[in-house]
Amino acid sequence: MIRKISLKFLLGLLFIFLISFMVLSQTVQxxxxxxxxxxxxxELVGLKNNSNVYVRQAFLINHYSNNExxxxxxxxxxxxSxxxxxxxxxxxxxxxxxPLYTSDKSVFQQKESKDLQEAVAGKTAYSIRYSENQTSVMFSYPVVIDGAKVGILRYFKDFSQLYQQSNRILDIxxxxxxxxxxxxxLFSYILSRHITLPLGKLAHASSQVKNGNLDVRIRFKRKDEIGRLAENFNDMIEQISRQISIISNDRDHLKELHQQEKRFFDNITHELKTPLTSILGYAEMIKLNGERDRGFFEKGMNHIIEESKRLHTMVLKLLEVSRQVKGDDLEAVDAGAVLRDVCDSMAMRAQRYKKKIRAxxxxxxxxxxQTSRIRQLFINLIDNAIKYSWAFSEIxxxxxxADGKVRFVLDNPSDAISSEQLSKLFEPFYLAHSKDSEQGSVGLGLSIxxxxxxxxxxxxxxISHNNRTVVTVEFDRLKAAEEGS
Incomplete structure (x- = not known):
C-alpha cells in the first residue's frame, strides 16, 4: 500500500513538474x-526625436524654400553629424x-529592406536581424518638414549586448x-519513503492549527529535506527582501528621471529669465520717462532690440550647453567691450537686489x-554674483x-563656501547656497x-576666503587682433 501511494505521489509530482516547468519557461521567454x-x-523613439530636433534646427537656421x-x-x-x-x-x-549617403555601406547593403519600404510609404518601422553572435535593428522613418516629406533617415543600431544579456538571464x-x-x-521522493514517521506529527500540528494555535512549529532532528525546509523558507524571505529593495531602487531611479525632465524645463526658464527681466526693466523705465530723456530712450530701445534678438536664438543654443565641444565659428572678440556692456545692462538687476557693480x-x-557665448558667460557669472552676494554689497x-593672458575677475562678499562645495560648483543642478537660492533656480548657471x-x-x-568669493576666468590673448585694432 505504501509503495502504491509513493508511486502515485511520484508520478503526480513528475507530471506537475513537467507542466509547471514548460509554462514557466514559456512565460519567462x-x-x-x-x-x-x-x-x-x-530607444528608437528617443533616437527619432533627437534626430528630428537636429534636422528641424538645420532647416530653421538656413530657411530653405525647397526642403527636399x-x-x-x-x-x-x-x-x-x-x-x-x-x-x-x-x-x-x-x-x-x-540612397543619398550611408556612413557604413556594408551595413546598408543588406537585402532586407522592409523597414525602408514602410518608410517610403510614410510609416515609421524597424526590423530586427538575428545572426549567430549579433542582434541588430534597422530603423527607418520619413523626415517631415512643414507637413511635407523631404527624405528618409535610416539607422543601424546594434542590440547584441541586450539580447546576450537577456539570453543569460533566461538561461540562469x-x-x-x-x-x-x-x-x-528529490525532496518529495525522499519524503514519500519516510512519510509515515512525520505523518503523526503533521496530524498533531494540523490539529493545533485547527484549534487556533498559529505559533506551532515542526522541528525534525535530522539533516534532510524536511529539516532544511525551514532554512529554505528563511532564504526565500531573504530573497524576497532583496527583490523588494531592487524594486524600490528602480522606483527611485524612475523618480529621478522625472526630476531630470523637470530640471530641463527649469533650465530654459533660468536662461530666459535674465534677458526678459532686463527688457522689462528698460520697458518700464521708458514707459515712465517717455522721450524726456532722449539718450536713455535710445539706449533702452537699442538694448531691448538686442536682447529680443538674443532671445530669438537662445532656444536653439540651449541644447548646446551640454555638448561641451569647441565651436567651429570662432572669431576675434573684444571680451572687455562685451563685459562692459553686460555690466551696464545688469546694473538695473543689481539695483533691484540693492547692490552695485563696480567695473x-x-x-x-x-x-x-563666439561673441554670444562670451556674453552668456559674463551674464551667468554676474547674475550669480548678484544673487549670492550680501545685501547692500558692491560687486x-x-x-x-596678465602673464600673456586675458583675465577676468569677479569679487563679491558672500557666505563662506567649503572646499567640498567648491569641488562641486560646476556640476549641473548643484546649489552651494541652496537656502538662499532664487525661486526657479536649478543650479545650472556655473555648469553653463x-x-x-x-x-x-x-x-x-x-576660491572662497574671508567671506569673499572670487571667480577668475582666463583666455589666451589674441595679439594679432589687438594690434590690428
Missing amino acids: AFIRTSNQDLITS LYFGEMAEELGN LNHATGNSVGVYTVNGE TLYITLAIFSAAF DIESDLWIMG EVKGLH VKSIVDEQEGAISV
Missing part, C-alpha cells in the same frame, strides 16, 4: 521578449528610398527553476571665441592683461559657464 521589444521601441532639394544637398553633412552624435550607422535616402532563470523543481522532486576693465582684451568686476569656458579653451577657478 515571452516576458523577456516583450521587455526587449519595449526597450528597443523606447536642401535635404539632398545636406545628406552627407547630416549623416556624418547624426553618426557622430548618436554613435550609430546612418543612412540618408530620398523620399523614394534612393531556467537553470534556477530547473534546480528548484529538481530539488523539490574696472582695460581696453583691447581680444580673444578667439567688483575686473578685466586685465564651465561648458562655455571649455569651448573657448579657457580656464576658470573659484
Whole structure:
C-alpha cells in the first residue's frame, strides 16, 4: 500500500513538474521578449526625436524654400553629424528610398529592406536581424518638414549586448527553476519513503492549527529535506527582501528621471529669465520717462532690440550647453567691450537686489571665441554674483592683461563656501547656497559657464576666503587682433 501511494505521489509530482516547468519557461521567454521589444521601441523613439530636433534646427537656421532639394544637398553633412552624435550607422535616402549617403555601406547593403519600404510609404518601422553572435535593428522613418516629406533617415543600431544579456538571464532563470523543481522532486521522493514517521506529527500540528494555535512549529532532528525546509523558507524571505529593495531602487531611479525632465524645463526658464527681466526693466523705465530723456530712450530701445534678438536664438543654443565641444565659428572678440556692456545692462538687476557693480576693465582684451557665448558667460557669472552676494554689497568686476593672458575677475562678499562645495560648483543642478537660492533656480548657471569656458579653451577657478568669493576666468590673448585694432 505504501509503495502504491509513493508511486502515485511520484508520478503526480513528475507530471506537475513537467507542466509547471514548460509554462514557466514559456512565460519567462515571452516576458523577456516583450521587455526587449519595449526597450528597443523606447530607444528608437528617443533616437527619432533627437534626430528630428537636429534636422528641424538645420532647416530653421538656413530657411530653405525647397526642403527636399536642401535635404539632398545636406545628406552627407547630416549623416556624418547624426553618426557622430548618436554613435550609430546612418543612412540618408530620398523620399523614394534612393540612397543619398550611408556612413557604413556594408551595413546598408543588406537585402532586407522592409523597414525602408514602410518608410517610403510614410510609416515609421524597424526590423530586427538575428545572426549567430549579433542582434541588430534597422530603423527607418520619413523626415517631415512643414507637413511635407523631404527624405528618409535610416539607422543601424546594434542590440547584441541586450539580447546576450537577456539570453543569460533566461538561461540562469531556467537553470534556477530547473534546480528548484529538481530539488523539490528529490525532496518529495525522499519524503514519500519516510512519510509515515512525520505523518503523526503533521496530524498533531494540523490539529493545533485547527484549534487556533498559529505559533506551532515542526522541528525534525535530522539533516534532510524536511529539516532544511525551514532554512529554505528563511532564504526565500531573504530573497524576497532583496527583490523588494531592487524594486524600490528602480522606483527611485524612475523618480529621478522625472526630476531630470523637470530640471530641463527649469533650465530654459533660468536662461530666459535674465534677458526678459532686463527688457522689462528698460520697458518700464521708458514707459515712465517717455522721450524726456532722449539718450536713455535710445539706449533702452537699442538694448531691448538686442536682447529680443538674443532671445530669438537662445532656444536653439540651449541644447548646446551640454555638448561641451569647441565651436567651429570662432572669431576675434573684444571680451572687455562685451563685459562692459553686460555690466551696464545688469546694473538695473543689481539695483533691484540693492547692490552695485563696480567695473574696472582695460581696453583691447581680444580673444578667439563666439561673441554670444562670451556674453552668456559674463551674464551667468554676474547674475550669480548678484544673487549670492550680501545685501547692500558692491560687486567688483575686473578685466586685465596678465602673464600673456586675458583675465577676468569677479569679487563679491558672500557666505563662506567649503572646499567640498567648491569641488562641486560646476556640476549641473548643484546649489552651494541652496537656502538662499532664487525661486526657479536649478543650479545650472556655473555648469553653463564651465561648458562655455571649455569651448573657448579657457580656464576658470573659484576660491572662497574671508567671506569673499572670487571667480577668475582666463583666455589666451589674441595679439594679432589687438594690434590690428
